[in-house]
């Protein structure tokens with residue numbers, strides 16, 4: 171019987187519930203989450219909690235914010251000049267409180283930011299991960315386990331069903 175361990179392709183259903191009861195994410199049996207275990211495709215602590223499980227096993231565990239998406243950091247809430255967003259050319263509906271905007275950090279890496287507020291001059295953006303500061307409560311079931319192929323390990327993602335087709 172296969173057990174979950176690094177370099178295996180694992181399919182799971184899961185429900186991610188926050189402490190306030192809100193369901194933040196889920197995958198159902200018809201479309202399970204497919205990932206290669208142990209290579210950082212998911213949170214390392216998520217992988218650790220699945221170690222050794224077999225097909226059909228249910229799981230329930232909680233990750234602290236530290237093991238999840240990090241503590242909420244006020245330093246990641248930043249005021250930007252509105253001119254960053256293109257000034258007069260910016261469509262009125264781009265800037266909406268709560269909207270997630272694809273942006274870049276100083277090194278050109280993609281970074282999503284949420285619009286907190288804005289006026290004519292200043293846009294306040296929150297670059298914390300949307301789940302920063304949250305305890306992550308996972309429940310789910312192991313649907314499939316198989317060894318990853320060398321090609322999959324080379325590419326760093328799952329091929330075939332639930333994965334990349336190329």
Ligand SMILES: [Zn+2]
Pocket residue numbers: 321322325327329334336
């Ligand atoms: Zn590939």
